[in-house]
Amino acid sequence: MILPIRLYGDPVLRRGAEEASGDSASIRQLIDDMIETMRGAGGIGLAAPQVGRTERVFVAELAAELRPAEAREQAPEALVFVNPEIIEESDEESEFEEGCLSIPDVVEPVRRPERIRMTYLDRHFRARELEAGGLAARVIQHEMDHLEGVFFVDRISAFRRRLLRRKLREVASGKVEASYALYAGPK
Ligand SMILES: [Zn+2]
Numbered sequence: 517m518i519l520p521i522r523l524y525g526d527p528v529l530r531r532g533a534e535e536a537s538g539d540s541a542s543i544r545q546l547i548d549d550m551i552e553t554m555r556g557a558g559g560i561g562l563a564a565p566q567v568g569r570t571e572r573v574f575v576a577e578l579a580a581e582l583r584p585a586e587a588r589e590q591a592p593e594a595l596v597f598v599n600p601e602i603i604e605e606s607d608e609e610s611e612f613e614e615g616c617l618s619i620p621d622v623v624e625p626v627r628r629p630e631r632i633r634m635t636y637l638d639r640h641f642r643a644r645e646l647e648a649g650g651l652a653a654r655v656i657q658h659e660m661d662h663l664e665g666v667f668f669v670d671r672i673s674a675f676r677r678r679l680l681r682r683k684l685r686e687v688a689s690g691k692v693e694a695s696y697a698l699y700a701g702p703k
Contacts, residue, residue: 525688557696563662
C-alpha cells in the first residue's frame with residue numbers, strides 16, 4: 517500500500533525513531549509499504565518517519581553497481597535496514613547535491629563523510645554489517661538522519677538556509693505540489 521509522505525514541518529519528522537522490536541507482522545507490512553511508497557514516488561531512499569512511523573527502519577533503492585558488495589546479493593529487492601547504526605565514518609568528506617521526498621523541489625549540496633561502516637538487520641531480520649562509499653554512503657547517511665529527526669537542510673550553511681527560509685515555510689504549510697501523495701491529515 518502506498519502511504520502518504522509527511523512534509524518538512526510535520527512534528528513526526530523531528531521526533532526521532534525508536535528501536536524496532538524485531539520481526540513482527542506490523543514491521544513486515546511497514547517494510548513492504550515503504551518500498552512501494554518509495555518506488556511510487558521515484559525516490560532512492562525512504563525512512564519510517566517520512567510515512568509517520570517511529571520505528572528505526574529505512575529502505576533504499578540503489579542500482580546493483582552502486583550497492584555495497586555485502587548487499588549485492590539482495591538484488592533486485594530494495595535494501596532494507598532495521599535498527600541501523602553507523603559504527604565508523606571516514607575523515608574524508610565529499611559534497612553532493614541532495615533532495616528529499618519530504619521537501620519537494622529543494623536540492624542543496626551537502627558535505628558528508630565519504631565512507632561509512634554500519635550494522636543493521638536486513639529484511640529477514642538477520643544481523644549484518646556493511647561498508648559503503650559514494651552514493652550508497654550518502655543515501656544511507658541521509659536516511660539515518662531522518663531516524664534522528666534531522667533533515668539535509670540542517671546540514672547546509674546558515675547562509676544557504678536563509679535563502680531557503682521562505683520555501684521551507686511554504687513546504688511546512690503544505691503549499692507545495694508533488695507527483696506523489698502527500699500527507700494532509702492531523703499531525
Ligand atoms: Zn529525506
